[in-house]
Structures are given as C-alpha cells and as structure tokens.
Amino acid sequence: FAVPNVWRDRDETKLYARTVTSSSSAQLPKDAAEALAHGTARAEEAIDMAVAKSLHRSGRFYGLTLLKDAVSPKMVQLMRADSLKLHSQGRLTPSGDPDEPQLSEQYKKYLGSLPVLTILSPQQAADDGLLGLAYGGAFLSGLCAQLSELAGKRLVPGTLQLALYDGEGVAYQIHEDYVPKADYDPENLPEHHRESYKRRVTAILYLQDDWSEELGGAFRAHAVRPKTDTPKPEDVIEVMPEGGSLILFRSDMPHEVLPTYGQRFALSMWCHAA
Template identity: 30%
Template sequence: MTSDTFTACLTRIVDDLAEQGWSLQPAFVPQALTLQLAEECRKRDAEGALTPAGVGRGGALQVREGVRGDHIQWLEPGQSAASDQYLQRLDELRLALNQGLYLGLEDFEGHFALYPPGAFYQKHVDRFRDDDRRTVSAVFYLNADWQAEQGGALRLYLNDGSTRDVLPQAGTLLLFLSADLPHEVLPASRERLSLTGWFRRRGEQPL
C-alpha cells in the first residue's frame, strides 16, 4: 500500500464515521503484515500466552463463557516487529481521526483475540458504564479464505434498526463508535483470529 493509498483510506474512514458511525476497509495493511500478525497470534496461543477473556473491569472482572468465549493477550509496544508496525499504523489513524473529527483521542489499547470453534460473544457495547474513555472500536481480522458458511461474523446493530454482518476476512478493518453501536460475535465452525482494540480519549478526572 502506497502512502497515497493509505492517506485515501484514512480519509474514507473519517468520512464513514462522520456519516454513519462505522467504517469497513478491506485492505488496511499490506498482506504480508496480515500474515505475520496471524502467525504471531497462533504462536502466542501455542505458547499458552492467550487466556480466557473476562467481562467487566477492575474488581468486577469475571470470566463468563456463557457471555464470551475468546482468549486474549494485550498488545504492548516492543513485543514484536509485526505488532509494532500495526500499532504505528493505528497511531497514524488516531491522528487522522483527531484532525478530521476532533475526537481528542489520546491512545489505543488492544489485544490479540482467538475464538475457538463454537465460541461467541453476546450482544454488547464497548464502553463501560463507569469509564467513558473508549471512543472508537477497531477490529482487524487475520483469517485467510474465510467463507460465509463458516459463520463467525460480527453483527452490528445499526441506528436505523437494521443489522450488518461483517465476515472476519484477513486484512479487513472494522471501526465503529464504541458507545453507539451494539454488536455481537456469532459462533464459527473454525478458529477465528483478530486484533481488537479501542481508541480512547482523556477520561474525566476527579477534582
């Protein structure tokens, strides 16, 4: 992807979020980087680094497999060249969102996510009741040759009452406003890999 192509992609994302609250981009990073990230996710899983994801935050965090069944590991700078490249690209996106939409995004938090066959995540929104920092959700998919009959779509519940199913096809980036669009992950017949995260704004600080 050339710099001009990436700039055009960023412009489309800004326009989509402004107009409809979500954006779908089929080739957000070069294919080689997508393959490296998928390999890294599988390597982390083989090493036992991915652990069952919880619901809630802080002291209320609980693992509830009846709600969500993915296994995750949080991203940190310096873990690998591939994940650092991905984080750098997301930081360029963060700056574009701030410039185009005045969102005041300060950082990004995200993790690798692996859904075993049959796992799902019930309908929810991404912003916590007691923490309003998560502003834009970003899901990047790592699954080559995904077929519709294999399931595993992320189902967005749109503001007009309709739904949109997004297949977890490798290279696809889905973004949406965290507080506005409920969504769920449908079960799949094969392993499902992604990088999931949130652009966050500054939280309200107590006096």
C-alpha cells in the same frame, strides 16, 4: 464525540465500505523500527477525511465503516504467524491475564468455550520481535491519531487487544464497548476494562488467511438492541472477518460475534477520549 456541524450531513448509508489501494509499505519490514514506522505510515494512507466523515455520519449504525485490504496480505500473514506464536506459548487467556490458567476441558464441556486474548502495545510487540503485531499495533494506534487530527477532537490510542475465537462455536453476545462510568465498578474488572468509559471509536482488524461463510464468526452490528432473539433484518449488518478487513464504529454501537467454527483472530484498538 462532538464533531463539527458540517459533518452532520444526514447520510443514511448503512455501511460505508471501500477497498484501500496502493501500499507505501509493500516490503516486509526488516526490523522492529521499520515495522512500527510502516504501520504508522499505512494508517496515514488508509484513514483520510472520507473515513473520518463516514465514522461520524448520522444514521443508525454509529458510523460503521469497512475498509477492505486495509493491510496487505503479506502483513496479515505475518500478524497471524505472530498471533499463533503467542497462542502456542499459552499467552492468550479468557481475561487477558497471562497468569490465568487455560480453560479446562471440563469447563468447556459444561459452560462452552470463550474467546481468549492478550493486551499488548506496539512497542512491547516490537521489543519481543513480533514485527507483524508491532506493525498492526502501530497501524491501529496511528489510526486513532489520524482520526484525532481529522476530527478536530482529541482521541488517543487506548487498549490494543489480540483475541482468538478458536472455533467450537465460540461467540460474543450483544454488548457495547463503551460503558458509562456510573454503570460499573472498575475495581472488580480486569485492568483493561477499567477504562471502558473512555472508549469512543472501536477499530478491529481481522487476521484470517481466508474465511468462508460456513465458518460463521460474522461480526454483527445492531442499529438497536433487539427485543427478541431474531432482530429485524433492517436493524442488522453483518461483516465477514476476512483477513485485512478493518471495521470502525463509534463504541456505543451494540454488536456481537456470531458462533465461530474456525480459528478467528482479531486485533482491536479502542481509541479513547483524550
């Protein structure tokens, strides 16, 4: 993701973090159109030049950026309610394929639990009356558009994913979201993975009401893939999945989710190279 030289400013800040203030959309949306419009407006408010620069700065953590209160507590609550609704309807599955059966108790007992997920679009969420997820999807799509504008290099909204780590120690081992095209056979992957080579920026919005350290589930960023099970402290940064927090990073950064002992929802967007 080439950026103008002026941004290569040797900023070694490990984690750029800030709290987003003021919301143009403090009111709950009254209909689907308003949910989409408010989500887009919030992206324009939250993603400014400082965020775009942070995402492209040099340094070891691939532009890792944390925006707290990226979304208001009210909207987080609405998104969480929508997410719980989809979960109760059995729409979240390990591969994201709605027809795939849920994990059996036997599988969980022997192989452990997995995160469950669904792939959605802001418009589909709006059509289904899920105003919270319509807002969240529009926010994350708007974020890609906003970064595209500020970076002068085209990015488009890619895959939007809702995932649930439903306690029981569910984790996601170290990986990169970007996978070079030569490294996989898309035919054998679920549809939403087939375009992983286009991923440039990962944005993850957390939807918990409140979260505490005993519940685990930290997002752990790695400056380098560790050679042993215990990475050096200077090589990792952990972020708690607090509701309303948004993390952004370049999609080739190694990262993982530590074992989770509470219900942990995350709405993720991969901004693709256009």
